[in-house]
Amino acid sequence: MTLLTYEYQSITGISGPLIFVEGAAAGSLGEMVEVCLSTGEKRKGQILQMMEGLAVVQVLEGTSGIDTVSSKIILKGETAKIGVSLDMLGRFFNGHGEPADGISPIIPAARLEINGLPINPAARDKPAHFIQTGISTIDGLNTLVRGQKLPIFSGAGLPANEIAAQIVRQAKVAGGEKFSIVFGAMGITSREAFFFKNAFEESGAVERTVAFINMAEDPAIERLFTPRCALTAAEYLAFEKGHHVLVILTDMTSYCEALREIGSAREEIPGRRGYPGYMYTDLATIYERAGRIKGKEGSVTLIPILTMPDDDITHPIADLSGYITEGQIVLSRPLFRKGIYPPVDVLPSLSRLMNLGIGREKTRDYHRGAADQLYSAYAKSRDTRRLSAIIGEEGLTDMDKRYLKFADEFEKIFVGQGDADRSIDETLKLGWKILSILPSTELIRIREEFVEKYYTG
Amino acid sequence: MQTIKGAISGVSGSTVTVKGMDGARMHTVAFVGKDGLLGEIVRIHGEQVVLQVYEDTTGLSIGKEVVSCGKPLTVRLGPGLLSGVFDGIQRPLEALRLKSGAFIKKGVSLDVLLDKKWEFIPRVKKGDAVEPGDVVGIVRENQIIEHKIIVPPPSVSSPLNKGGIRGVVKEVRKGVIAGDEPVVILEDGSAISLYQEWPVRQPRPFKERLSPNAPFLTGQRIFDVLFPVAEGGTAIVPGGFGTGKTIVEQTLARYAKSDIIVYVGCGERGNEMTEILTDFPKLIDPSTGLPLILRTVLIVNTSNMPVAAREASIFIGATVAEYFRDMGYSVALMIDSISRWAEALREISSRMEEMPGEEGYPPYLATRLGNFYERAGKVKCLGNNNRTGSVTIISAVSPPGGDFSEPVTQASLRVAGALWALDTDLAYRRHFPAVDWNKSFSLYYNSLKDWFLKEVAEDAVLLRDCIMKMLEREGELKEIVQVIGLEALQDVDRLTMELGRIVKEVFLRQSVFNEADAFCTMEKQYWMMKCIIQFYNKAKDAIGKGVYLEKILASPVATRLMRMQDIPSNVFKQRAREIMREME
Ligand SMILES: Nc1ncnc2c1ncn2[C@@H]1O[C@H](COP(=O)(O)OP(=O)(O)OP(=O)(O)O)[C@@H](O)[C@H]1O
């Protein structure tokens, strides 16, 4: 640790959230700086790039009021870090990790880099434990397992927050295990913040929750720090303290917009729809922090929520997320309009780790087959619906009509469970009930012995 | 080699600009800052150079020292590669874990392939003349692979070995020897050791390219029968997220008939690598009865690991693959995903402020990609005893938004011999492998026909063509049905539609989760086709004789046909005969 402090009063340019500082030769990439305004106000910044004699600094709280004459920067000598300890549980922090609940700061047990380090793939442990969320479309068809990253792809106005809150309320871990929730919010409205606060209180989870909140009116650049603070806290709880941590990040769309803002201020060549070309890698440094580690008790399970602009799943935010995460739960506007809650569109939804959490010893031996069968039958029944809209019911075969009935019941009963908390047994039983609308000869994705045993049609 | 020292003058992401590097050579490595981070010179402008740095650059500052000693980026090749897992710059990840814990820290250097000694069994004696490519001895690396120690071929870019080693053997050692100790010494003093270094960006030489004439068998019906790739060929697997690219790569790594598998996880998920690492030691290779890991080398640079190393990782993979090819083995090089490599290239290029081409990719994207795919091939190896070896490349492509018109898919298509196009709609219906049979193709099919006629059956090609035709006809009928409904079709057409459905559901669909069907022998593939076609013909006859279609479809034999997948390969032929007898 050096006692020297480096101070530069040589800001030569300001552009959007960035300032350009000349001669800051002692600075290093990623180092935090303090920006001091002539008013006495202090802001936080971080060095993004070093060029011959010029440092590019992003300012968390924005650049308004900064000038090139009297403002100065002070190098902090370290990268972005937050203090962590078990005392974080039950506390609220702002988007870059400072207490925001008016209580005194925590006494840190350690100060950790918020960027974290990549988990060595040879040190990862394979996810293997089923998490019962009580939601049929997840437990039955897109099973969540510990250490998974499974986002919710939402659309403006769709109830993603409600589903996340329901998962928090209902997710069960075996008795005696330590369980906590880390909540990272980027650009949420006060209504949403209030909703989540309530939800945590109602589920009795407040004492087990750490929240990092960047509100809609807070500076956008701070959003780049929020998920990283949240995941640093989560890693600490999971891998140092043995907790099973459920991390909820909302809304990744706001995060990506902040990333785009920086990119354009740096005059980078934009990628698709103006988002930076490195957005895939950047998002990966967030999402890949979920997981389990050999020899450690805890786990980090990550549920990011994102809003698909225009409900478009091919939009870069959803697309790149889908390429990194281990599946996705996709919400559907048509189902929502029909009054079906939770409006999960199962066809594009997927859990890639499902197989690690289901089967004989975990759920039921026929689980895989039944899920595949529900999928293919539902896909077929949606085709039939479309056909029926064109040629009318008269042109349909008897089989087609059965499929139509299947589609309706599936959506109304299996998907549309409302607030109910269903056990995996209930979910699977319901699955059989709906499959039994079809003739048993249609159920070729399920092994014959199971069809004989459980088919009730 | 003279060392050159310079000082950092700029840092941006994974690229570092350095001044004072007079005399530095392109594509040689340099060590950056006090941690000695590994970098490679990718551009020279007078005394200023640009490095792509293979580790996290956070914390670097202006003026810090950079040292270059003029060596190219190399891979170390030798016993100990198999069952290993290495990162994008060949650091052994297991050793790294033991040394620095669960998280990857930067600036950690590790010895590669030096942790173990090997029993060397010589195949030459004093007085023998040897030249590049000759086998001087072997190491039994594990129960299945005999690791051949070959005289290193000449390499233009390596100052170590420009002309190649050749001459008369003066001394041969045997017994247990470490990787870097000489095992054979020639009269001119040059030494051959168990391992050799090879510059990653340079293809290894061979005598001649052979034309592909045998299929690379995968045990997956849609690939083996409809769109086979040849041994030494290239197949690309593009598809949107969640369409099954990784499962294709992993399934082939499990079941494909290949001596060696080199699997490169390029910019993808950590958990997927863990899955291979935990499953392959337990999974038994059907052809050897031994764990799959024994024939596997893993190169891993996940999406959150440094982006420049991702760029290097596919070349490390290609070099390792060629090295085993040169021993006379058939090697499969699995890349998941080449798009992440291209993105790394784009990121480095944009940090260097190069003029961007389409979608921001550098204009040389297609050339680089072409050069990489060219490293596939079936060849006559250098050296004695006429070995042939092959590298087959199976490369996943991840087009943004699932749109195949983008540059990486298009550039890959231009060089690939087989396209296995994955389709989002099929994946949504859980029809896996979600291969779109209308879009996919194999340019190898014609040159492989002879193999199928000779090795499978005289009617194998005919049956395959029937299956293709049936799919086509079903597609046409389906369009009609969407306008007028199924009720309006004639029975013969409805039969074709039903059979098309059976082909799709029973023959093309193949779930990795169905133990009896995840791997399908050529024999089972053939007999499945035979059953389906015979059923079709018999049913057509019956309809001609006035039997109702409903009755045919409700017959027990139809149900058995629908459940054919669940019959294991080893009893399939016999059961198929029973089914066919029943059809009579
Ligand atoms: N042959 C198969 N049998 C059964 N299920 C499959 C098969 N292929 C794919 N799947 C299912 O599809 C899911 C997604 O597959 P996979 O992870 O290979 O997609 P991907 O194309 O690699 O996606 P990404 O580009 O995001 O990596 C798997 O988790 C699995 O559930």
Ligand SMILES: [Mg+2]
């Ligand atoms: Mg994949």
